[in-house]
Amino acid sequence: MNNCTFIIMGATGDLAKRKLIPAIYNLIVKNKINKCAIVGVARSEQKSKALLNLSKPFIKRKEKSVLNKLEKAFHYISIDFNDFSEYKKIVHTLDEVEKKQGLSGNRLFYLATLPEQFDSITKHLSKSNLTKTKGWSRVVYEKPFGNDLKSAKKINKCIQRVFKEDQVYRVDHYLSKEIVENIVFIRFANTVFEPLWNRKYVDNVQIVLSEKLGVEKRGNFYDKTGALRDVVQNHLLQLLALTAMEEPERLSADNIRDEKARILKKVKTKDVLLGQYEQYTKESNVEKNSRTETFAALHLEINNTRWKGVPFFLKTGKKLEKNQVSILIQFKRPKCLLDPCPEATNRLEIRIQPDLGFAIELNAKSPGESKTMPVKMNFCHSCLFAANTPSAYETVLQAVINGDQSRFVRNDEIEYQWKAIDRIKSKKHNVHTYKQGSDGPKALEKFTKQHNMRWNV
Template structure:
């Protein structure tokens, strides 16, 4: 049972009128309030260029939580919210923000504890961090923590420049790089499945596992994000952060403890163990894709190049499949397959562990049998299932596959949503499920190499129909190793 400990803090949100703040941050902060983690001693400042009064801003916050809030709590909750119009490039704006921060610190007895959440375009991250330092907003007796949304850079060089700039105001232990996938309950459950079950951990190695598959499939296209996505692509948008973070949790070695530093150390060690292909070998390990119109329903499923704010000749990938290999003692020889893409046949995020089947078959070859697989489904349904073979009831030793699965009822409906979890972790100073700079740098090294290889040996795009499972080359990637993708549906 979770212990309720009230946290004391001032949260300043840069981009306080934006979509992220309204859809995710304010509901997450309210849930923490409703559960008692935030009570009297907290305040929130929203900033943006728009001119708003405190009253109008509070109305906006109230509207964002109406569907989840106890109506009797709304007015008291939003009374802790304040607004200031802010120009991130203007020194005077920071002086006004400092005065309000100090005023609220005194009013709510916040002990100088401050969290700065950058929910706006990354182009302003450097400027904001430097100004927070130069104008004294981080000069308090309490803690100062910086929460940053992805993307963290566009490549290794830009990520390094950003990290250097943030380092002028905050040290590494104060920077919380958000990957909301790490806030998902089933992602964090990976550690429990492994380390709380010695039987499973004993099998978690190359002696017993034949291959691992991580899938983040999306049914939707780029929707209104065409402008952003065409400058990003699936590799930067999903692989560089979400997928590699999930993979590192699945494959990392047994940590000395569950302390954040020990877990981070093992994740970094795992990422360093990945083999980075030579430029001319990239296409043997990584497959790009771009969705085309569906010939059976081009109206519903149009081509990526026909989406709003997308270059009609775009070569941006909306899909990527890859094969990772590790030279660690635990995983040497085990292929780790990843895939992510838009406009696929269904939405699914899953981790599939397929165990080896290298013993002679004692049963009749006509018996229907499957390889043992452990499937952790993260979305849209949260579940854990184990595929095994059992005897068919009746006479004779006839087998059939069956699934042992957690029931939907076992998932706590009050379990924290991802942003609620990451904000609460930041309040507590727990950086376990945030990305350390070493992880970010290692992931960009791999991504930069993949892009270099694709640029040297480009693939003809588009190469898969909307509503399909992706390009055929993704299937061939596994087929040449004698494997196939676990079904999406």
């Protein structure tokens, strides 16, 4: 039956307020779930209705009947996550709510908490028998999943003692964006691309995630984390793995994740450039002498037959000139049969934010002249599907309910990603200051010249 109980651990946080509760609302509106209960759990004392009201500004297209349904389904419990005895409150509430609302016992536990609490919550959920139910029981872990390889392995070992892998859903919400899922379809549903998707025809690959915002109110967290751990370890390396993976045997969760893991295992770091925006150390809850990076540009290579020698350039940063998330496949120059030779090369750009879609750039004849000019063939995803495109967290929750793990990260992927980051962090790198609103440190010019490339995204 298409019903379940959502148990949100960390229900007073921004993620629950801005993303999870609005996503559940949308699932109800679209009849994706027939019946549900929502049990919010956190430390602070709150009234259920007051907590739910904090989410309402983030709910679009409000319908009074659905809001009433959401209010009746919502319950809140205050507990100390580290105190096992308090989990009795959750047991009692779930038994009461599921019986009253005629739910089948399907339970979705969403850990929207700090990673330091994963270990304790996981053990207590199991010990209290909350995950033993007549329906299915699934647990969702929100990033960051550890802060290095050692901590990630510790969390994974704890989870493996308690849950089977098919019950575990590790979220990287970028994987649930519609256009990111499209990467697989662009490659494997179109014969025009796959034969060219290799070192013979690809000059380089560029993956960029840039933000205009700074650390905002996340100073305490971000200063201990930095761009490498916050963005590169998860979002960018997952986008790289999706872009570079071999064709899976089938488009199933295990097959896709097998191929991504094989790519992540083969990633080698060739060069690193780090930066920090001006005035970062004056941000709230940031150390005055902090050398935490808010910018990173990497040159990576994948040591396999398909990609050997092809540079993968990753770039991310805060307080940059624009908000952008995109992937660019830069193809090699064709054999020159014209005079003058074409200046532009073919490229495929996959735009993830802000304007979803993809574009192919080709060379065509310039009217009235014997030379070429670049022309762009553009697909605007948001123009065609905007109203029907679910939010990333709507897709996350629906996938967990359906038992579809293809959009989630497996334990071995997590560990390969941390290995790559730990190798970078083990070496000393200069952290270059850059102006807010720029495209990064001045040293980026040297980086691009050294690698004979130009950022085209």
